[in-house]
Amino acid sequence: MLHVLLPMLRWSLLLLALALLPLALLTVVKSPDWSEWKLALLAGEYGHWLALVPVLLGTLAWWTRGASASVAVATALLCALAVGLFLRPCLEAWKLGGALPGQLARQFGPVALARPPFSFSALFGAAPAPVPAETAVFSGDLSLDFYRAVGQTRAPCVLLIHGGGWDGGSRTEIVHFTHWLAHQGYAVAALDYRLAPHAVWPAQRDDTVAALAYLKTHSARLGLDPTRFVLLGRSAGGNIAEAVAYTAGDPAIRGVIALYAPADLHFAWQYSREDDVLKSPQLLRQFLGGPPADARAAYDSSSGYLHVAPSTPPTLLVHGQLDTLVWHRQSERLAARLGEHRVPHAFVSLPWATHAFEFNLAGPGGQLATFSIAWFLAAVTK
Numbered sequence: 001m002l003h004v005l006l007p008m009l010r011w012s013l014l015l016l017a018l019a020l021l022p023l024a025l026l027t028v029v030k031s032p033d034w035s036e037w038k039l040a041l042l043a044g045e046y047g048h049w050l051a052l053v054p055v056l057l058g059t060l061a062w063w064t065r066g067a068s069a070s071v072a073v074a075t076a077l078l079c080a081l082a083v084g085l086f087l088r089p090c091l092e093a094w095k096l097g098g099a100l101p102g103q104l105a106r107q108f109g110p111v112a113l114a115r116p117p118f119s120f121s122a123l124f125g126a127a128p129a130p131v132p133a134e135t136a137v138f139s140g141d142l143s144l145d146f147y148r149a150v151g152q153t154r155a156p157c158v159l160l161i162h163g164g165g166w167d168g169g170s171r172t173e174i175v176h177f178t179h180w181l182a183h184q185g186y187a188v189a190a191l192d193y194r195l196a197p198h199a200v201w202p203a204q205r206d207d208t209v210a211a212l213a214y215l216k217t218h219s220a221r222l223g224l225d226p227t228r229f230v231l232l233g234r235s236a237g238g239n240i241a242e243a244v245a246y247t248a249g250d251p252a253i254r255g256v257i258a259l260y261a262p263a264d265l266h267f268a269w270q271y272s273r274e275d276d277v278l279k280s281p282q283l284l285r286q287f288l289g290g291p292p293a294d295a296r297a298a299y300d301s302s303s304g305y306l307h308v309a310p311s312t313p314p315t316l317l318v319h320g321q322l323d324t325l326v327w328h329r330q331s332e333r334l335a336a337r338l339g340e341h342r343v344p345h346a347f348v349s350l351p352w353a354t355h356a357f358e359f360n361l362a363g364p365g366g367q368l369a370t371f372s373i374a375w376f377l378a379a380v381t382k
Contacts, residue, residue, distance in 0.1 A: 027088045054086070093117075124362065131178075139207060143191075151185065235356075266306075308337045317348065319331035320357050
């Protein structure tokens with residue numbers, strides 16, 4: 001019986017190794033439109049855990065190789081390739097981390113942080129302890145969750161604007177990231193805003209400005225400094241954060257952080273396709289009230305890229321090069337425009353990363369993003 005089962009096991013291990021390879025390849029190629037993009041997030045930010053699977057398969061294949069080792073050798077080679085691909089993000093993050101402090105210091109000035117940009121030991125770190133939220137209605141039926149800065153009074157405040165394609169999402173997304181911010185000594189206000197298609201731009205801008213006004217009015221009770229705000233947005237929320245920060249003319253907005261955000265919606269429309277993973281033309285039409293030919297003013301006012309000036313607040317951009325939802329070129333172009341106007345800015349470009357890379361704070365993308373954000377916040381709110 002054993003002489004029948006062992007060959008079956010060897011071929012099964014080879015097939016499993018082949019099945020792992022497409023997942024591992026998502027650390028070097030973009031996820032196709034027809035696939036689930038979150039698999040790329042899994043491969044890129046949890047690859048150091050996933051690498052254990054091909055190690056186990058390869059070891060088992062070699063242990064059961066028998067007299068003819070050809071199948072075992074093929075399995076071992078495939079497993080070695082998968083291990084290398086799964087560990088690539090960590091090696092890239094280690095390399096990028098060496099240059100990151102210098103990049104940030106040149107733009108925002110020196111900051112003393114107690115942690116390195118990337119650490120292999122931190123890959124296995126625990127999530128931050130939860131911080132209780134205080135929920136308040138700030139405009140109409142819109143609410144925000146407020147998290148007090150841990151160990152701080154009169155703290156700077158991060159206004160957190162969620163993603164979701166302008167027609168979805170909520171203020172509770174990636175809440176462990178919010179807890180991390182509070183533990184860094186910043187008050188955090190995560191807000192909801194009116195969603196498309198029921199509300200078109202500039203409703204989302206007005207909601208963000210209303211949230212800022214509410215926080216300023218209640219600053220003493222909330223223990224925050226009404227003169228020190230940073231707007232932080234993800235994806236669609238990053239678009240809103242840029243547009244508000246660049247047009248509000250509010251000196252209390254000390255900076256803006258945009259994670260994988262579309263900065264220029266004319267550019268987004270130009271390269272959108274009805275069959276892309278997001279059906280982007282429909283998202284833009286329902287958010288802005290139509291195509292650019294019918295809603296040019298909305299496209300103009302919602303595109304932070306068009307409003308960059310020497311007075312624009314300092315900006316931190318973080319974007320993955322393998323993002324299939326928001327083209328990496330969006331942040332690339334905005335960084336170039338900020339440079340033309342000599343606005344203090346940094347663009348942290350992650351070669352392996354896709355959308356939502358900071359979901360795993362301990363992962364390679366999470367570590368570089370949180371290091372950059374901690375540096376930026378300390379520099380612009382001091």
